[in-house]
Amino acid sequence: MAERILVWHRLDLRVTDHAPLATACRDGAEVVALYVFDERQFTATPEAVAKTGAFRTRFLLETVEALRLAYRVLGSDLIVRRGRTEELVSALVDELAVDRVYFHTYPTSEELAVERAAVSRLRVPYRSWWGHTLYALEDLPFEIGALPEVFTNFRKVVEGGCAVRAPIAAPVHIRALRTNVGTDRIPSIEDLGVTPPEVDPRAVLLFKGGELEGKARLFEYIWKKDCLKSYKETRNGLLGPDYSSKLSPWLAHGCVSPRSVYAEIKRYEAERVKNDSTYWLTFELLWRDYFAFIASKHGTKLFRASGLRGIVLPWTHDRISFGLWCRGKTGFPLIDANMRELSATGFMSNRGRQNVGSFLTKNLSIDWRWGAAWFESLLVDYDVASNWGNWNYTAGVGNDARGFRFFNTEKQAKDYDPEGRYVKTWLPELAAIPADRVHNPSSLSAADQQRFGVRMGSDYPNPMLDLFKSAAENQELYESAVTRVTKAVRGGHA
Numbered sequence: 001m002a003e004r005i006l007v008w009h010r011l012d013l014r015v016t017d018h019a020p021l022a023t024a025c026r027d028g029a030e031v032v033a034l035y036v037f038d039e040r041q042f043t044a045t046p047e048a049v050a051k052t053g054a055f056r057t058r059f060l061l062e063t064v065e066a067l068r069l070a071y072r073v074l075g076s077d078l079i080v081r082r083g084r085t086e087e088l089v090s091a092l093v094d095e096l097a098v099d100r101v102y103f104h105t106y107p108t109s110e111e112l113a114v115e116r117a118a119v120s121r122l123r124v125p126y127r128s129w130w131g132h133t134l135y136a137l138e139d140l141p142f143e144i145g146a147l148p149e150v151f152t153n154f155r156k157v158v159e160g161g162c163a164v165r166a167p168i169a170a171p172v173h174i175r176a177l178r179t180n181v182g183t184d185r186i187p188s189i190e191d192l193g194v195t196p197p198e199v200d201p202r203a204v205l206l207f208k209g210g211e212l213e214g215k216a217r218l219f220e221y222i223w224k225k226d227c228l229k230s231y232k233e234t235r236n237g238l239l240g241p242d243y244s245s246k247l248s249p250w251l252a253h254g255c256v257s258p259r260s261v262y263a264e265i266k267r268y269e270a271e272r273v274k275n276d277s278t279y280w281l282t283f284e285l286l287w288r289d290y291f292a293f294i295a296s297k298h299g300t301k302l303f304r305a306s307g308l309r310g311i312v313l314p315w316t317h318d319r320i321s322f323g324l325w326c327r328g329k330t331g332f333p334l335i336d337a338n339m340r341e342l343s344a345t346g347f348m349s350n351r352g353r354q355n356v357g358s359f360l361t362k363n364l365s366i367d368w369r370w371g372a373a374w375f376e377s378l379l380v381d382y383d384v385a386s387n388w389g390n391w392n393y394t395a396g397v398g399n400d401a402r403g404f405r406f407f408n409t410e411k412q413a414k415d416y417d418p419e420g421r422y423v424k425t426w427l428p429e430l431a432a433i434p435a436d437r438v439h440n441p442s443s444l445s446a447a448d449q450q451r452f453g454v455r456m457g458s459d460y461p462n463p464m465l466d467l468f469k470s471a472a473e474n475q476e477l478y479e480s481a482v483t484r485v486t487k488a489v490r491g492g493h494a
Ligand SMILES: Cc1cc2nc3c(=O)[nH]c(=O)nc-3n(C[C@H](O)[C@H](O)[C@H](O)COP(=O)(O)OP(=O)(O)OC[C@H]3O[C@@H](n4cnc5c(N)ncnc54)[C@H](O)[C@@H]3O)c2cc1C
Pocket: 235, 244, 245, 246, 247, 248, 249, 251, 252, 281, 284, 285, 287, 288, 289, 291, 348, 349, 350, 351, 353, 354, 357, 375, 379, 381, 382, 383, 384, 386, 387, 388, 390, 391, 394
């Protein structure tokens, strides 16, 4: 009799390049697949925001729908449950008399806790795979505890010392388990306690969840629109679908694996162009890898206020200022435009994320974890390690921290939005101000305000702080905190 294998899907919502599923099919097993909407993902965070906001919830629902369809096309089905994952996995194993459980493992604390709780209840063998990075964990030329603390060192070691595996093909057929057990309806967004998001026509892309949608975007960006050849020059853009790949939501939900993206980059290099841009997309995927491995090495330190480096800073917890940042009411157009884009669409460019993160931590000196939690709630592409790792970095408490890296918002605005098109898109109240003044509307005289149809302080806020004074004050605090850590480390080594 064929074995029965349960493939438990988590952040790997695809059938291509999926080692657990491929192994189960190769072994000739009867396969049943499961996805659980874990109730803990739909609660409020300690910072009092919805842990999974509307944009990601919608994307997730579309993705699960697409995964179920993929299973049905292959001859099987996806069972969907709602509740506490560990209880539901073991209940299904018992109900279906499953022989083994296969799944992907993740290094971040909540995912690890669920996994540990689930396997502790199992009375059957299980096997797990690491499958969400470009380089496989087991192929790294060092133990995870010896992972370099500086990204460049990591990059050089992996680029010189290991290969990226080819993606695994999707099964052509899945031997289904004959069962009467209910597959359950996929919940609606309202069932999950989430209000459906509105569609904003200014969104960079209408992100739709699912493996086929992710593959379609990959095809469109690389082949159809031929954008890859100029990625390095465009990647710091702010407006439109094609300044960067926009693959992050599909990567974060595991609809597309980084190895599949890499395979397409290599094919493009062989068939069309190989240049700095084609390399650079791989380089960015390496950053993603780096944060995943860093999360594995450092565990819960990733989420502590003092971060990976243990730098204790006097973060403030001023809810009013934080609210102004969240709602895009700081009086700094580049910051406000980005924050309003995030709230309206669930996406923000990498350039934007760095700027708003710098403003929150280097100017407002607000606890960076509040910013990370806000992003967690809103981002359609939220990825635990990438989000909390980047926030560590932005706040200056990451392992690879390079001193007090403050972004001069006004200069950034002039460099990356010279015509003011981005800020005018998201701050229509500033639309009539000429490009050379739109990034500094508080300098407008009363007559100019009247001419350009904006009243500072009512239509648009005056700046909530002095950019350079606040940065200088925070830099002083930061440098003395770093000195304390350095002394403590030296003392520890004495
Ligand atoms: C404060 C902050 C928070 C962030 N939170 C997230 C997050 O929750 N999820 C997320 O996927 N990215 C996060 N990023 C990284 C980056 O901003 C996004 O990956 C990128 O903007 C997504 O757009 P894209 O797919 O068009 O990227 P592209 O420029 O096309 O890059 C291709 C892929 O490389 C990866 N990548 C690119 N830059 C980074 C980076 N700095 N760190 C890790 N991976 C990267 C992503 O998977 C991305 O899809 C964050 C960055 C900052 C500064």
